[in-house]
Amino acid sequence: MSTLEIRGLKVSVNTDNGTVDILKGVDLTIKSGETHAIMGPNGSGKSTLAYSIAGHPKYTITGGSVTLDGADVLAMTVDERAKAGLFLAMQYPVEVPGVSVSNFLRTAATALRGEAPKLRTWVAEVKGAMEALNMDASFATRNVNEGFSGGEKKRHEIMQLELLKPKMAILDETDSGLDVDALRIVSEGVNRAKADNNLGVLLITHYTRILKYIKPDFVHVFANGHIVEEGGPDLADKLEANGYADYVTK
Amino acid sequence: MSVLATNYLTPTGREEAWRFTPLKRLRGLHDGTCVTSQRHSLISKAPLPAGVTFTREALSPLAVSDDVIIERVRGGAVDVAHLSIASNTELADAIFLTRSEGSLDSAELSRVRISLGTHAKATVIVENIGETVLAEDFEISLAPGSCLTFVSLQEFDSKSVYTARHHAVVDKDATFKSITVTVGGDVVRILPTVEFTAPGASAELLGVYFATTGQFFEHRMHVDHAVPHAKSRVNYKGALAGRDAHTVWIGDVLIRAVAEGTDTYELNRNLLLTDGARADSVPNLEIETGEIVGAGHASTTGRFDDEQLFYLMSRGITLEDARRLVVRGFFNEIISEINNEEVQERLMNRIDGELERAGA
Ligand SMILES: Nc1ncnc2c1ncn2[C@@H]1O[C@H](COP(=O)(O)OP(=O)(O)OP(=O)(O)O)[C@@H](O)[C@H]1O
Numbered sequence: 001m002s003t004l005e006i007r008g009l010k011v012s013v014n015t016d017n018g019t020v021d022i023l024k025g026v027d028l029t030i031k032s033g034e035t036h037a038i039m040g041p042n043g044s045g046k047s048t049l050a051y052s053i054a055g056h057p058k059y060t061i062t063g064g065s066v067t068l069d070g071a072d073v074l075a076m077t078v079d080e081r082a083k084a085g086l087f088l089a090m091q092y093p094v095e096v097p098g099v100s101v102s103n104f105l106r107t108a109a110t111a112l113r114g115e116a117p118k119l120r121t122w123v124a125e126v127k128g129a130m131e132a133l134n135m136d137a138s139f140a141t142r143n144v145n146e147g148f149s150g151g152e153k154k155r156h157e158i159m160q161l162e163l164l165k166p167k168m169a170i171l172d173e174t175d176s177g178l179d180v181d182a183l184r185i186v187s188e189g190v191n192r193a194k195a196d197n198n199l200g201v202l203l204i205t206h207y208t209r210i211l212k213y214i215k216p217d218f219v220h221v222f223a224n225g226h227i228v229e230e231g232g233p234d235l236a237d238k239l240e241a242n243g244y245a246d247y248v249t250k
Numbered sequence: 251m252s253v254l255a256t257n258y259l260t261p262t263g264r265e266e267a268w269r270f271t272p273l274k275r276l277r278g279l280h281d282g283t284c285v286t287s288q289r290h291s292l293i294s295k296a297p298l299p300a301g302v303t304f305t306r307e308a309l310s311p312l313a314v315s316d317d318v319i320i321e322r323v324r325g326g327a328v329d330v331a332h333l334s335i336a337s338n339t340e341l342a343d344a345i346f347l348t349r350s351e352g353s354l355d356s357a358e359l360s361r362v363r364i365s366l367g368t369h370a371k372a373t374v375i376v377e378n379i380g381e382t383v384l385a386e387d388f389e390i391s392l393a394p395g396s397c398l399t400f401v402s403l404q405e406f407d408s409k410s411v412y413t414a415r416h417h418a419v420v421d422k423d424a425t426f427k428s429i430t431v432t433v434g435g436d437v438v439r440i441l442p443t444v445e446f447t448a449p450g451a452s453a454e455l456l457g458v459y460f461a462t463t464g465q466f467f468e469h470r471m472h473v474d475h476a477v478p479h480a481k482s483r484v485n486y487k488g489a490l491a492g493r494d495a496h497t498v499w500i501g502d503v504l505i506r507a508v509a510e511g512t513d514t515y516e517l518n519r520n521l522l523l524t525d526g527a528r529a530d531s532v533p534n535l536e537i538e539t540g541e542i543v544g545a546g547h548a549s550t551t552g553r554f555d556d557e558q559l560f561y562l563m564s565r566g567i568t569l570e571d572a573r574r575l576v577v578r579g580f581f582n583e584i585i586s587e588i589n590n591e592e593v594q595e596r597l598m599n600r601i602d603g604e605l606e607r608a609g610a
């Protein structure tokens with residue numbers, strides 16, 4: 001049983017025109033097995049929250065705390081956060097030229113498990129994970145995300161989620177750019193990770209359709225750098241019907 | 251042993267061709283003050299297949315050279331190591347040439363010829379290893395329809411000095427591909443040059459170099475499109491780490507007025523892994539006719555991509571391993587063109603080792 005606790009998180013970015021405050025005090029607690037959906041308008045700071053938890057160097061933490069089972073996440077390097085059990089499925093996964101998917105996955109698994117996986121079982125494990133997400137075996141020899149379609153990149157993220165078995169996963173618009181079949185396949189992957197590892201999920205999305213597959217326990221409305229309303233699954237339907245007008249004018 | 255006659259013009263460092271090179275570190279190769287020895291270090295690593303001979307012969311040069319050191323080599327070398335591949339010989343396995351001896355106390359002046367008969371097809375891998383001072387005039391002749399992959403691996407020990415011209419003369423419908431890898435030595439200066447003698451000829455010059463603290467590596471291409479309908483591609487990638495690591499890449503491509511239908515593109519990318527290193531990159535395309543298929547060049551010098559490192563690290567990979575993956579990935583595009591897994595792995599390990607030593 002793990003708990004990811006975000007308290008009063010404030011984050012800024014440095015731009016050519018000085019610092020811009022983006023997160024203005026975010027409070028959120030996620031426990032193992034729980035699924036929290038975050039919905040909110042473009043530019044409200046959802047990806048900033050995701051990246052800040054994962055430790056992207058672009059963002060400066062100006063206040064607040066993030067802990068995983070009491071351990072100070074903000075004091076950890078990016079790889080230490082992953083080793084502590086955090087995973088970020090990115091809105092825009094990065095291309096890494098010349099590095100094959102299979103080499104990348106094996107290096108990551110070795111780092112996270114503390115020893116190189118046994119070659120025989122590993123090959124089967126990767127093959128299984130790829131098949132489960134309907135990815136052709138040829139992806140293993142391709143370079144990481146290079147030339148992948150938008151949907152293929154997202155499937156590749158969730159394949160990593162299943163292989164690397166984190167405690168807490170942040171899914172930043174994993175549903176964007178997926179066709180209807182891929183949406184179902186990817187959602188099943190997330191649900192398997194939830195069932196197998198009692199994964200806690202922070203799911204950032206613009207659409208309620210993914211919430212039909214991945215049932216949220218809580219829905220949070222994010223606007224202007226913080227959470228402005230919280231509720232159950234029905235809050236998502238209300239947002240779909242009414243939009244964010246009520247929240248952004250506040 | 252003898253001291254070379256200094257009857258050639260000695261470069262001062264102000265000449266265009268020498269303006270980057272640290273002349274003082276050439277151990278007297280450029281001004282003739284070096285003591286020469288009659289080493290014949292280039293040997294075949296294994297018995298040669300049918301259709302291939304490797305002998306020492308008296309041969310006159312294939313092409314003129316305006317390089318002072320090459321002139322000294324031609325004046326000083328007594329004969330030419332000649333690897334000859336007979337017409338219509340198609341070799342599945344690479345021919346490996348390697349170095350049997352070397353010394354820092356005297357210089358070897360070496361002339362080498364590789365010649366391919368019509369429609370011959372081969373891969374030649376030259377392993378430049380050990381501790382040596384070596385100036386070399388490498389001339390490669392490709393008869394019509396022949397195809398050569400020429401791999402030169404500069405894996406010298408840290409004090410070695412190597413200056414060479416790798417000159418290819420490519421005839422009708424012949425295909426020349428070179429892969430030049432420079433990862434070892436104190437000063438390495440290579441002139442990969444190509445001349446086309448008939449239409450349909452093509453050349454692909456690929457290269458990687460990795461200079462760490464104090465090393466100087468220069469690669470100065472010259473591709474001369476003097477006939478119509480020839481094709482050339484140049485792609486060199488370099489990484490630098492550590493104080494005073496210095497690389498120079500010059501890409502001279504000349505498309506003469508008669509060279510209608512020329513198709514050429516040259517690319518140089520450099521990765522600066524630490525402060526204190528310097529990468530000079532000068533593409534230079536001279537076009538004397540507009541009737542061409544294409545001509546272009548690109549040159550970039552950059553640092554580690556933070557987004558790539560972040561992505562890898564977010565999967566638990568340490569910064570050190572992430573950098574190693576990115577550097578390996580950067581070089582992989584070229585290294586993977588070497589059709590020999592053992593060599594590929596050896597080079598990648600060497601690159602890892604250099605990266606580690608440089609503390610990048
Ligand atoms: N380098 C930067 N310079 C200026 N503004 C920035 C910079 N980086 C981020 N921002 C701003 O921070 C705000 C929050 O961006 P973020 O990506 O977190 O939004 P988001 O809620 O994920 O939006 P979307 O729904 O479009 O993905 C945006 O207004 C964005 O323009």
Ligand SMILES: [Mg+2]
Pocket residue numbers: 046047048091172173
């Ligand atoms: Mg976003």
